[in-house]
Amino acid sequence: MIIHHPILGPRDAQEFVYLGDESLIDRPDGMTAGIEAFHDYAYNRDNPAGAHRELWYHEQGDRSWLVVTRNTVTHEITKVELARDVARAKGRTK
Amino acid sequence: MSQSHRIAGGQIERSKTLRFHFDGLPYQGHPGDTLASALLANGVQLMGRSFKYHRPRGPLSAGSEEPNALVELRTGGRQEPNTRATVAELYDGLEAKSQNRWPSLRFDAMGINDRLSTFFAAGFYYKTFMWPKSFWEKLYEPIIRRAAGLGSVSREEDPDEYEKGFLHCDLLVIGAGPAGLMAALTAGRAGARVVLADEDFRMGGRLNAETFAVGGKLGADWAAGVLAELSTLPNVRLMVRTTVIGAFDHGIYGAVERVSDHLAVPMAGKPRQVLWRIYSKRAILAAGATERPIAFENNDRPGIMLAGSLRAYANRWGVKAGERVAVFTNNDDGLRTAADLKAKGLEVVAVIDSRDGDEVIDTKGKLGLKSVTIRDSAGRTRTIGVDALGVSGGWNPNVNVHSHHRSRPVWNEEIAGFVPGADGPTGLLVAGAAAGGLSTHAALAQGQAQAIAALTDLGKTAKADSLPEAEDAPVRVTPLWHVHHGKGRAWIDQQNDVTVKDVKLAHQENFSSVEHLKRYTTLGMATDQGKTGNVIGLAVMAELTGRSIPETGTTIYRPPYTPVAMGTLAGRSRGTEFKPTRLTPSHHWAVEQGAFFVEVGMWLRTQWVPKSGETEWRQSVDREVLATRKSVGICDVTTLGKIDIQGTDAGAFLDKVYANTFSTVPVGKCRYGLVLREDGMVFDDGTTARMGENEYVMTTTTANAVTVFRHLEFCRQCLWPDMDVQLISTTEAWAQFSVAGPNAxxxxxxxxxQDISDAAFPYMGAGNITVGGLRARLFRISFSGELAYEIAVPTRYGDALLREMLAKGAEFDPVVYGTEALGVMRIEKGHVAGGELNGQSTALNMGLGKMVSKKKDSIGMVLSQREGMVEENGYRLVGVKPVNPAAKLVAGSHFLEIGAAPVAANDGGWLTSKVYSPHLGCDIALGYLKGGDKKIGTRMRAVNLVGGLDTEVEIISPHMFDPEGERLRG
Structure with a gap:
């Protein structure tokens, strides 16, 4: 696969490490959320046949975490974003 | 040996003679020959035995689709089983052996299977070897494996090298027949970067095997002219002997180039094969078509071939497969074979055209064809003597690569074959016979049109030059899949010995989907992947079920297109080059001392450093431990991960990733920390020092250096994107040594x-210092339990620092210790490491539960409090020693109460790490024991059923040496 890195352009997927569902960005706050919320966060994932937003890490590159929108059936990649931008857009700060 | 069956013509170099051996007998051939063509030229038709029935077999084809003529090529470490003689390029000195026969190819004892064929029908194994269950592994499987199967491996190391290569192009053209050549020419002339790959050693495809004209000259000559032009274009790369094995994602194709397979030994510095990864913007599949046989009784005898192959042997290789030949066809192309053979002077005794109602119903000749029995439209039968029969059941487009992304081929009535369907790999176009355009004109026209389409898509323009004139004959095929006659066996898939009867049986037993048919009968499996047999098999299935072929459907293909050697996939990743080797700064010093090394991830670490007279590892390790505890020892700990963390939020960030608190660590101090995973399990541990207000140096275990850094980047970018914190891995930047012992x-x-007295540099102190003016870092931390420091200098000075410490500290008799002594000392102190940090253990399990702060949010804090993970009687880290000091312990042994039966229900936990402690004079271990904190002082057993050990042990505190820690504060 080829991932179009928003900063570095087309890069071979072998340079990246795959983590999983983008929802891993949505970590609850440990001081307010309980075990149930963390359980959902840590274990529950959708497993779509189709568009999937997922986290890839450019380990053999610039160390950016990316959110890649990939079709799990065709492997077509329709969007690649910096995970930091996605996280900020979700309202994450410090 | 004379080449008794060599005739005039062909693209072979007759002026040169090549000598080769098959089953020990000497033969001769010429450059341009394949092993199969050369054997046929010598009158040898019998080349193999079939998989199941051990039937004598000759080549069915003249290409990579070959199911029968599989041989073992070469000898020793270069021996390669299951090589298709039809594509093995002849070279001087080639040695080949037939396989799957004993004692010889002509007389094979396992030929008895053929007589017992009634028993070996589809599903035989499933039905017969059902019970008793225990017989399978010990009895049935070994026997079946010995009786069945193909070639054997030499078990010697392959002496050749294999490479991996990367190519980028605008257009990849797969196949260099008329369609591929025209496509490459069109795109090449337009200036596009083109890669043209063909599996054959001579480009031109079918044009090499045909006699008709292209552009007013012999097709093969036209092809040679195009290739000559292409070779002058700097933007075109011609790759012969290169099989495109698969279409992968985003325009990436895999290809295997056989660089040296046509030579006895690769040229110096050249690999045997190269696995190419081709990044293409667009690709054209011009892989041609494969002829299929017709199933009739005893259609598998040596001498019975695909008609187009019989013709190829005559036209391309100047070989007559027999003296008296017949052709059995259901389409016009078969007639071409008859005409070509006649023109070559062969005696064509019969053309049996099923469209006229004539059929071949049986054949005779055990080791080679002797006669065929023909039934005409009036039902009359006659037997005629022939020693070769060409069979044409029509041509199947080679859709394989197009269906690698699950695109289902669709049925085309006109050619009676499957053609590429919709939703093929993005950017892949199909041209020529592969697309169902079976005439030469169609191939040329489609090759040109698809090249223009591909380039237009890329925003480039390509010209449509006038096409060379070529035949455009219609296909005219009337499907005939199998001849209805008698009760004999009619082969569909010759490699797997699948007959019409087997398909009938599968149907009778209700395996009606093609996928089930394939698995039940093994139709289309093994090295040829059903290139000749699949379509007939499913057509027979369609007939039996009363459905049409489109309704029945087809199985699809996976990469690779043809078999790939494991060595090719491995490339250079083998032996010590399987992965990179990282050397520590003290490596050269250790090599000079004759040290032993151990692989730790990619690192090679010193395991122990023997002194003269030490013959056994324990002597060295015991000495290293005792000397360290007595005076001072030095250990290279560079491999531990080091991460510099800076920024105004560095402390707050560490509070998030560590279970304990780091923002409160004073500048110039270290703290031991635990990193948890979000599920509450311990991920890693290590010491982190605060070097400045906004500057920390974190250490990780050697094993997790990469994954902890990755995790930290995740936390920084994805979870807390606005924290002012920067990370950089400095593992390679600093050489670090532990200096431990009373004289450290x-x-x-x-x-x-600098002054490093206890007052100036107290326990857990950290700071930037200098060593002879060179910048360095010092940490007063201890893994061994001794007064200890870790000193770091820029990596390139590591070797010098070690030698300097040993020289300047000579009066203290310093010892350099390796990972074994390190392990002994850390287990004596009860520090957790690999065996305990197993990814399934919590801080509480390790006796470190109090380290998890609940006053702040940190990764893993919440889920570490889950029910089940905070059990009162859960696993706790304990120390273990045998009651009898002479008794042995083994890591992995399980704890059992005295007198308890060794069954899972009584399992109390296990020993995680074990060493011999020279201080305690016995084996000691760490372990996880259920309710272990309450069992200190009790006795249990450490049981290892595998090793036959059952040892009574005492459960003790994990802090087995200097429990008060007086030494490290000294």
Missing amino acids: RKLLEKVVD
Whole structure:
């Protein structure tokens, strides 16, 4: 696969490490959320046949975490974003 | 040996003679021959035995679709089983052996299977070897494996090298027949970067095997002219002997180039094969078509071939497969074979055209064809003597690569074959016979049109030059899949010995989907992947079920297109080059001392350093431990991960990733920390020092250096994107040594420039220092339990620092210790490492539950409090020693109460790490024991059923040496 890195352009997927569902960005706050919320966060994932937003890490590159929108059936990649931008857009700060 | 069956013509170099052996007998051939063509030229038709029935077999084809003529090529470490003689390029000195026969190819004892064929029908194994269950592994499987199967491996190391390569192009053209050549020419002339790959050693495809004209000259000559032009274009790369094995994602194709397979031994410095990864913007599949046989009784005898192959042997290789030949066809192309053979002077005794109602119903000739029995439209039968029969059941487009992304081929009535369907790999176009355009004109026209389409898509323009004139004959095929006659066996898939009867049986037993048919009968499996047999098999299935072929459907293909050697996939990743080797700064010093090394991830670490007279590892390790505890020892700990963390939020960030608190660590101090995973399990541990207000140096275990850094980047970018914190891995930047033992300080005082007295540099102190003016870092931390420091200098000075410490501290008799002594000392102290940090253990399990702060949010804090993970009687880290000091312990042994039966229900936990402690004079271990904190002082057993050990042990505190920690504060 080829991932179009928003900063570095087309890069071979072998340079990246795959983590999983983008929802891993949505970590609850440990001081307010309980075990149930963390359980959902840590274990529950959708497993779509189709568009999937997922986290890839450019380990053999610039160390950016990316959110890649990939079709799990065709492997077509329709969007690649910096995970930091996605996280900020979700309202994450410090 | 004379080449009794060599005739005039062909693209072979007759002026040169090549000598080769098959089953020990000497033969001759010429450059341009394949092993199969050369054997046929020598009158040898019998080349193999079939998989199941051990039937004598000759080549069915003249290409990579070959199911029968599989041989073992070469000898020793270069021996390669299951090589298709039809594509093995002849070279001087080639040695080949037939396989799957004993004692010889002509007389094969396992030929008895053929007589017992009634028993070996589809599903035989499933039905017969059902019970008793225990017989399978010990009895049935070994026997079946010996009786069945193909070639054997030499078990010697392959002496050749294999490479991996990367190519980028605008257009990849797969196949260099008329369609591929025209496509490459069109795109090449337009200036596009083109890669043209063909599996054959001579480009031209079918044009090499045909006699008709292209552009007013012999097709093969036209092809040679195009290739000559292409070879002058700098933007075109011609790759012969290169099989495109698969279409992968985003325009990436895999290809295997056989660089040296046509030579006895690769040329110096050249690999045997190269696995190419081709990044293409667009690709054209011009892989041609494969002829299929017709199933009739005893259609598998040596001498019975695909008609187009019989013709190829005559036209391309100047070989007559027999003296008296017949052709059996259901389409016009078969007639071409008859005409070509006649023109070559062969005696064509019969053309049996099923469209006229004539059929071949049986054949005779055990080791080679002797006669065929023909039934005409009036039902009359006659037997005629022939020693070769060409069979044409029509041509199947080679859709394989197009269906690698699950695109289902669709049925085309006109050619009676499957053609590429919709939703093929993005950017892949199909041209020529592969697309169902079976005439030469169609191939040329489609090759040109698809090249223009591909380039237009890329925003480039390509010209449509006038096409060379070529035949455009219609296909005219009337499907005939199998001849209805009698009760004999009619082969569909010759490699797997699948007959029409087997398909009938599968149907009778209700395996009606093609996928089930394939698995039940093994139709289309093994090295040829059903290139000749699949379509007939499913057509027979369609007939039996009363459905049409489109309704029945087809199985699809996976990569690779043809078999790939494991060595090719491995490339250079084998032996010590399987992965990179990382050397520590003290490596060269250790090599000089004759040290032993151990692989730790990619690192090679010193395991122990023997002194003269030490013959056994324990002697060295015991000495290293005792010397360290007595005076001072030095250990290279560079491999531990080091991460510099800076920024105004560095402390707050560490509070998030560590279970305990780091924002409160004073500048110039270290703290031991635990990193949890979000599920509450311990991920890693290590010491982190605060070097400045906004500057920390984190250490990780050697094993997790990469994954902890990755995790930290995740936390920084994805979870807390606005924190002011920067990370950089400095594992490679600093050489770091542990200096431990009562004389550690005294030794270091000889090399460092600053005051490091206990007052100036107390326990857990950290700071930037200098060593003879060179910047360095010092940490007063201890893994061994001794007064200890870790000193770091820029990596390139590591070797010098070690030698300096040993020289300047000589009066203290310093010892350099390896990972074994390190392990002994850490287990004596009860520090957790690999065996305990197993990814399934919590801080509480390790006796470190109090370290998890609940006053702040940190990764893993919440889920570490889950029910089940905070059990009162859960696993707790304990120390273990045998009641009898002479008794042995083994890591992995399980705890059992005295007198308890060794069954899972009584399992109390296990020993995680074990060493011999020279201080305690016995084996000691760490372990996880259920309710272990309450069992200190009790006795249990450590049971290892595998090793037959059952040892009574005492459960003790994990802090087995200097439990008060007086030494490390000294």
